[in-house]
Amino acid sequence: MGRLLSSEVTSRIAFGNSYIEGKNIFEMLTKLGFIIYKIFLTIRVPVIRKKEEKAMARGEGRFGSDYLGLLVEAQHDDNDNQRISADKVVDDCKTFYMSGQETTTTLLSWTVFLLAVHTDWQEEARKEVIQLFGKETPHSDGIAKLKIMSMIINESLWLYPPLVSIIRKVEREVRLGKLTLPPNLDLVISTIAIHHDPEIWGEDVHLSNQRDFWKGLLKQLTTT
Template structure:
């Protein structure tokens, strides 16, 4: 299947209650082929990536029936994607979570430092800031410190290299499933391998240094410390190798900062459009937190901020699709999905389906989630911001906390609106991201 070589700016007439001409009807932009094929083949059909057949699913009822027939161990990631993304993730899986509550202080410190930098930039006469890059870099710093004990410099270095690797792997056409596909793009393949090895070396030096400190009796209880301590897997007494530890670190580092950073970024886009919701959240922060220091125990009281987050990840899910591979035959009604079948579950399509959400599906309405954790969706499987089943994202609680800390501190110090230079070009580069960044005009309060 051919991939789209570029992105287009998604512009419409100004919708009611919005201060910009950005439209959030994005499915045909980020997945143009699927959007077109749905019109001809419906919400469940088979397509091919090279020699690999895939079952496309954008029907929550079919998804429910299918997932009801399997246990978590019967799902897996398609091997074709594992090969394609090997330089970035290796064979890593997100295994454990750190101590969420102990991380709050470090999150506040890193976010405050970012906001001080913004204030200096604004005071110098430059109120326009690309907040996407700033937020993503700071989220990378947070995960580097809290999960791996990595220094600021090393954290930034890993972030820059992962971003470069992401652009190399996902910005241009790829030949997923095509035999000998790596030979078709030798330059990109070699570049991805080079960057991947550089990232491996950084994490390998961190793992080796931590092992040495443990041998000297110095214990740390962050994610890397837990991985080293609890590396007995499968009850067979096998210790994770350095290679496996590096893969776990890469996977968690990427997932731990990218998902939350993008949720915050898209939130700032939507709040820049909807100034009324900036004011609503700012007032809630004053009521719940007031003059007290931001800490994890207070964040649960930010209910309306929770509505906003749920609506943002409905419109712009950081994980825009879910891939699975059947580890055994799956029976769905009178149909059999054979063992080994790849599946592509289109989250964006379901999150933007008017049959599930109503005619206002593409409008920003956080109040959908006031009294309903599914936002009024007509089918519970139609809202999948964190995946589903036994392989749902394990970092949800950490993401919620980081999201609320970032947004609380930002709203307490700045108001913001879209820059005239902003171009709305959401696209898939593993995650759903603004390809031209997010330029905002900020004003200190």
Template sequence: MASWFGDSVVALPRYLCLQLILFAFVAVIKVMHKLWWTPTRIQKLMATQGIKGPSYRLVHGNTKQISEMKMEAMTRPKSLSHDIFSHVQPHIQSWTKIYGKNYLQWHGSKAQLVITEAELCREILTNKDGAFQKTETRGYVKRLLGNGLTRSSGEKWAKLRKLANHAFHGESLKGMIPAMIASGETMMQRLKNHEGKEIEVYDEFRFFTSEVISRTAFGSSYLEGKNIFEMLMKLSFLTFKNALKPRFPGISKFIKTRDEVESAKLEKGIRDNIMKVIKKREQKAVNGEEDGFGSDFLGLLLKAHHDTNEKQRISVDDLVDECKTFYFAGQETTNSLLAWTVFLLALHTDWQDEARQEVLQLFGKQTPNPDGIAKLKTSKTT
């Protein structure tokens, strides 16, 4: 009995050791398969089809190279020119010269096929057959945009796209013009108060676009959406900051970086603030203060959320994600476009003079109107 017990005591640790060794061996094989074998195989396979690119590097792929190239580009003196591609995307400019218009690069162990050939870009963006699927949204991008219109596909995308089209078709946009004008007049008054001083136009346009989005899409003022815009800006900064930092799958479940903790707090804060806007609109509808939920973007989203037809209905998460997408994407894209346009007009004063002349001829000192805007030619070209 004692001998048998003794043998059992000795045999048990050996059995566990063998299990641990086997587990460790399998884990190493899986990691090497993901981090080395698969990338190497893909790289060779693409090369046989004429697609080449910078060599894959273990764990980081090409992210370190891209970061270094961007850092170097930002230290170079910048001339007053609209040709900034070499500063913004130096790796693409460099590698397209070496490997061709279409090449393979690596984000960690994930292969990325970069397409710059115009016809192929058009085919991919058109995507009539649905052959090009959107990648699953994860990490910081998931927290920033959720799974809204810009990230969804299939039936869900079609449902959300239909809502957006209905909210922003031609007649709806005409109805938004008075609110846009009011926001523009507020901005112009601020600019007059800084006459003769240097103005940071990017910040001014940020306030302007935020106000327009709040008024036209959500029926509120900039102050009501201020916290949402500010938190989205902070979250977008963290997203771009960590865009080139590959992480091992599942590691964030156990080890959280400071940025991950901060982004989780921001995501919750954004959701809570959007829900306040939603609840306020729902309460107005219940009290009879609104015609239903309203006819703006938020109103249409709420109608879809409360739709009796299950196929047409959208979830609370969809509702919040669409609000996040529009608050962020609408503001950032329009803001950047306006600031860039002003920069180009400052560089090319001849176009600036022509555009001003045309606006004065059509409108004089009157506020622009939809019919007159449709007649603009030079200003559209600029």
């Protein structure tokens, strides 16, 4: 129902037609998305080879301290038990890129929405950025000092986590309280439910300024 409603609104606003009239177009776009996704999974990542070539040119065994460098280093590990395959490196790079892009987009979207709703915090964040950077271009060292902005981002992650759930597979039989979890069972852990559970965080779970986490940050803001 939700998909039909959103598709109907999109179709009428963007194309001036009913969703039912353009149903075939939406279905073809969906199929096209799957085709593009499958093609992307077969693409090799050229930066992996470049990372190896740079390390060989320098005559060093290390490939850098970034995520890709650590993966390539693990690929060349002398220990057979710790070494990973080239396909594993490629798969991890693709997963990291796609997941990172999607989660970051979700985080930014909700953060902008919250700032639009709570204009007082939007103004506080703006003042902090201007005070810290002035007319300078923001840089990583300064961004790490943005306390109010960090609070806003963490609050957005708390209220609307990009990953609504986490899936873990049980490797062996485990006792969890009164439950017995058999092997190969997929556990779905709801991130949103945990973040909004009053049994864990108390009745003030939805009041940001009452949570202990924010009390500590607010105290830090007033003393520095």
